[in-house]
Amino acid sequence: MKHAHQNQCLDRTERNCSEDTAKKLSTIFLKYRKDKDDLLSILQDIQDEFGYLSEEAIHLLSKEIRISENEIYGVATFYAIFRFEKPAEHRITVCMGTACYVNGADKILDEAEQKLGIKTGQTTEDGKISIGHVFCNGCCGHAPVVVVDNEVSGGWTPTKLDKTIDKLKEGSP
Amino acid sequence: MNEAAWSGAKETWKALKDSERPVIYLGVASCGRAAGALAVKGAIQSQLKSRSIDARIVDVGCIGPCFMEPLVYIQLPGGPPVVYANVTVAEASRLVDEVIDGGAHITERAIGVLADAPMWGLPRFFDHPMLAPQVRLVLRNCGLIDPTSIEHYLAMDGYLGLKNALAKTPEQVIEEVAASGLRGRGGAGFSTGMKWKLCRDAPGDVKYLICNADEGNPGTFVNRTLLEGDPHAVLEGMVIAAYAIGASLGFIYIRHEYPLVREYIHKATLDMRRIGLLGDNIMDSGFDFDIQIRTGALAFVCGEETALMASVMGHRGMPKPRPPFPATSGLWGKPTNINNTETMGTVPLVLRMGGASYAKYGIKGSSGTKTFSLGGKVRNTGCIEVPMGTPLRNIVFDIGGGVAKGKSFKAVQTGGPSGGCVPSSLIDTGVDYEKLTNLGAIMGSGGLIVMDEDTCMVDMARYFLSFTQDESCGKCVPCRIGTKRMLEILERITQGEGDVDDILRLEGLCETINKGSLCGLGQTAPNPILTTLRYFRNEYDAHIIEKRCPARTCKALMRFEILAEKCTGCDDCRGICAPGAISGEPGIPHAIDQSKCTKCGVCQDVCPPKNSAVARMDNVDREADQ
Numbered sequence: 029m030k031h032a033h034q035n036q037c038l039d040r041t042e043r044n045c046s047e048d049t050a051k052k053l054s055t056i057f058l059k060y061r062k063d064k065d066d067l068l069s070i071l072q073d074i075q076d077e078f079g080y081l082s083e084e085a086i087h088l089l090s091k092e093i094r095i096s097e098n099e100i101y102g103v104a105t106f107y108a109i110f111r112f113e114k115p116a117e118h119r120i121t122v123c124m125g126t127a128c129y130v131n132g133a134d135k136i137l138d139e140a141e142q143k144l145g146i147k148t149g150q151t152t153e154d155g156k157i158s159i160g161h162v163f164c165n166g167c168c169g170h171a172p173v174v175v176v177d178n179e180v181s182g183g184w185t186p187t188k189l190d191k192t193i194d195k196l197k198e199g200s201p
Numbered sequence: 202m203n204e205a206a207w208s209g210a211k212e213t214w215k216a217l218k219d220s221e222r223p224v225i226y227l228g229v230a231s232c233g234r235a236a237g238a239l240a241v242k243g244a245i246q247s248q249l250k251s252r253s254i255d256a257r258i259v260d261v262g263c264i265g266p267c268f269m270e271p272l273v274y275i276q277l278p279g280g281p282p283v284v285y286a287n288v289t290v291a292e293a294s295r296l297v298d299e300v301i302d303g304g305a306h307i308t309e310r311a312i313g314v315l316a317d318a319p320m321w322g323l324p325r326f327f328d329h330p331m332l333a334p335q336v337r338l339v340l341r342n343c344g345l346i347d348p349t350s351i352e353h354y355l356a357m358d359g360y361l362g363l364k365n366a367l368a369k370t371p372e373q374v375i376e377e378v379a380a381s382g383l384r385g386r387g388g389a390g391f392s393t394g395m396k397w398k399l400c401r402d403a404p405g406d407v408k409y410l411i412c413n414a415d416e417g418n419p420g421t422f423v424n425r426t427l428l429e430g431d432p433h434a435v436l437e438g439m440v441i442a443a444y445a446i447g448a449s450l451g452f453i454y455i456r457h458e459y460p461l462v463r464e465y466i467h468k469a470t471l472d473m474r475r476i477g478l479l480g481d482n483i484m485d486s487g488f489d490f491d492i493q494i495r496t497g498a499l500a501f502v503c504g505e506e507t508a509l510m511a512s513v514m515g516h517r518g519m520p521k522p523r524p525p526f527p528a529t530s531g532l533w534g535k536p537t538n539i540n541n542t543e544t545m546g547t548v549p550l551v552l553r554m555g556g557a558s559y560a561k562y563g564i565k566g567s568s569g570t571k572t573f574s575l576g577g578k579v580r581n582t583g584c585i586e587v588p589m590g591t592p593l594r595n596i597v598f599d600i601g602g603g604v605a606k607g608k609s610f611k612a613v614q615t616g617g618p619s620g621g622c623v624p625s626s627l628i629d630t631g632v633d634y635e636k637l638t639n640l641g642a643i644m645g646s647g648g649l650i651v652m653d654e655d656t657c658m659v660d661m662a663r664y665f666l667s668f669t670q671d672e673s674c675g676k677c678v679p680c681r682i683g684t685k686r687m688l689e690i691l692e693r694i695t696q697g698e699g700d701v702d703d704i705l706r707l708e709g710l711c712e713t714i715n716k717g718s719l720c721g722l723g724q725t726a727p728n729p730i731l732t733t734l735r736y737f738r739n740e741y742d743a744h745i746i747e748k749r750c751p752a753r754t755c756k757a758l759m760r761f762e763i764l765a766e767k768c769t770g771c772d773d774c775r776g777i778c779a780p781g782a783i784s785g786e787p788g789i790p791h792a793i794d795q796s797k798c799t800k801c802g803v804c805q806d807v808c809p810p811k812n813s814a815v816a817r818m819d820n821v822d823r824e825a826d827q
């Protein structure tokens with residue numbers, strides 16, 4: 029499930045994709061000195077641009093700043109924010125921070141898992157919807173909070189999430 | 202940057218207040234947005250446009266009461282802003298039509314005026330029960346000024362503290378801060394003046410400054426409120442701190458989940474550079490300093506100072522043993538001073554009013570005010586500020602309005618996963634560093650989560666341990682393995698599989714992990730367990746001995762039942778039950794098939810309140826029934 033969809037850029041026959049990637053990457057590299065100290069910031073920029081860190085991007089970065097790929101993975105895997113696979117089309121992120129948990133966030137997460145038949149951290153077979161959780165979005169006054177794609181909103185119930193998932197499945201968010 | 206900057210800013214502010222055009226202030230901080238503020242803003246804009254009304258819209262941060270969001274204040278020419286709370290998209294056009302176009306406030310819909318005295322039969326907004334007991338020093342501008350406008354900040358006497366500081370020697374600045382009694386607001390409560398002095402006195406030409414805006418404690422949003430409401434206050438504090446310790450470069454490390462903070466801080470630093478408040482020769486004093494922004498990447502441990510510094514330098518955010526302390530060897534081995542966002546935000550005030558005047562707020566040993574974020578099962582959620590020493594009772598019951606939905610109060614949790622739960626019997630304790638530490642809770646960075654009768658305290662301990670276990674960086678063994686063992690025991694207990702020795706095992710582990718861990722994450726990880734054991738031992742015993750969860754929240758120990766005498770057979774629950782566990786015909790009481798029920802509780806959510814036919818029961822009753 030999580031590994032079900034392969035990132036197309038890895039397919040070495042798709043050179044067009046690589047060229048495009050290289051161009052976008054060099055724009056990012058220009059913003060920085062070629063310095064190890066910038067590694068985290070560069071990785072963040074790459075993920076902002078592409079939505080994840082592809083093997084290809086890490087390979088090019090390694091050549092650019094002369095740090096081994098291993099070392100780059102060492103830093104990237106430490107931080108929970110980094111993804112190494114193409115993200116799902118829609119991402120449901122349930123807040124499991126204290127204020128949300130006390131207000132029943134676990135029930136909302138359960139609902140998402142049951143309804144989609146996947147666990148938190150996984151993506152549906154068709155690559156359409158993924159479920160994740162975070163520990164607090166800083167909007168605790170509106171608990172329980174859910175982030176759908178990039179939009180943070182409050183006052184969720186399992187029933188409301190159920191309907192939202194139906195809409196996402198239909199493709200009209 | 203000269204006197205004219207302040208007088209010009211004051212004129213701009215006055216022109217806004219005396220505007221001939223109606224002015225609409227919109228609370229668009231992240232919390233407002235989560236409540237739908239941007240949709241309300243869009244609706245207001247389009248209605249203004251369709252009616253060709255010339256009005257001005259000013260974005261402001263959050264004034265504090267998140268539960269009132271979206272908040273809109275409307276200022277008609279010649280009058281003060283009138284506050285409308287919980288504005289919906291549907292109401293937005295009505296406000297435009299009746300208030301802005303019609304020229305008269307809907308007083309029965311408004312909740313207060315932002316004025317010195319009541320008006321039109323409306324109370325002062327700041328007399329609202331949630332706001333009246335507060336003392337707003339740090340948050341004074343939040344929700345009142347446009348956070349993206351440096352002029353608004355200057356009009357509120359912003360950067361006067363910096364001006365005062367630059368007229369003093371760095372040593373005098375440090376003395377002033379020491380005299381204020383200010384202690385770090387990031388958790389440990391170390392004296393800010395002393396910390397600065399250590400860094401100032403450390404040998405070295407190059408020194409660094411860090412503002413910790415990582416705010417990683419779940420359920421805490423005080424730093425966000427300040428940074429989104431009044432970003433310049435924090436930045437001014439950073440420049441003052443840098444001058445005091447002799448730093449030439451500073452970093453603000455912003456939590457990843459706070460993109461709006463990043464945007465505001467970026468804009469603010471550009472404005473500062475433009476008018477000479479950052480860069481070379483700040484305010485013509487000969488002092489040079491600049492600030493860079495760093496973004497966190499979802500690692501709680503990076504709030505810890507040594508881990509944060511590793512992260513600023515682009516590495517894995519692993520903590521390091523101290524000493525050496527950052528004050529002598531921090532970023533790139535140079536003396537580094539690190540302070541919390543609220544600490545920084547307080548500094549300009551100290552330099553403006555003088556340390557001695559600031560020390561008059563609060564109590565001896567814990568001076569000044571502290572911001573808290575109120576959340577959980579409390580009625581009035583939001584960000585508040587009170588003098589140190591204010592009893593928790595006043596915070597929860599007066600400011601917070603007590604427990605929501607008529608339930609009874611059980612505990613208030615302070616300090617997040619490093620803190621503890623304060624039971625109702627100790628609710629008269631005042632908030633100060635030492636008193637809270639004595640209770641086994643801690644001041645922490647300001648998260649206050651209220652828990653009611655439906656919260657299981659054993660499950661809360663399990664919840665916090667699942668957090669710390671997840672966030673442990675794995676460097677030291679006591680934290681990595683210890684948190685896992687404690688979590689396993691707590692999971693067992695909440696599943697009804699605990700045995701009497703588990704308490705002893707927990708206590709032993711708590712001690713080992715507290716003593717043996719490398720950084721504060723592990724050292725404080727036992728606190729949620731220790732305080733719940735201390736104040737809610739009966740709940741542990743109930744789980745272990747009676748196999749019963751008194752709050753009826755631990756799934757393995759409870760079940761849902763439909764009460765036949767209350768169920769009207771409205772059929773709302775049957776269709777929504779995902780596993781299809783509910784049977785029954787419309788008009789006839791329904792029933793739950795326990796073998797199919799996953800205990801998601803959706804049936805209870807949808808059961809009409811007038812029926813309240815779904816009840817949570819102990820599982821032991823059921824076994825006894827059979």
Ligand SMILES: Cc1cc2nc3c(=O)[nH]c(=O)nc-3n(C[C@H](O)[C@H](O)[C@H](O)COP(=O)(O)O)c2cc1C
Pocket residue numbers: 384385386387388389390391396413414415416417418501502503504505506507539540541542544545646720721722
């Ligand atoms: C695991 C852990 C997480 C922390 N998270 C934060 C945080 O999010 N914000 C913060 O200001 N301090 C945090 N701290 C405390 C910092 O290490 C440091 O003491 C603080 O930033 C110093 O600032 P102050 O003296 O102004 O309080 C954390 C400490 C630990 C051990």
Ligand code: FES
Pocket residue numbers: 123124125126127128129163164165166167168169171173419420421
């Ligand atoms: S706990 Fe969910 S937003 Fe803070």
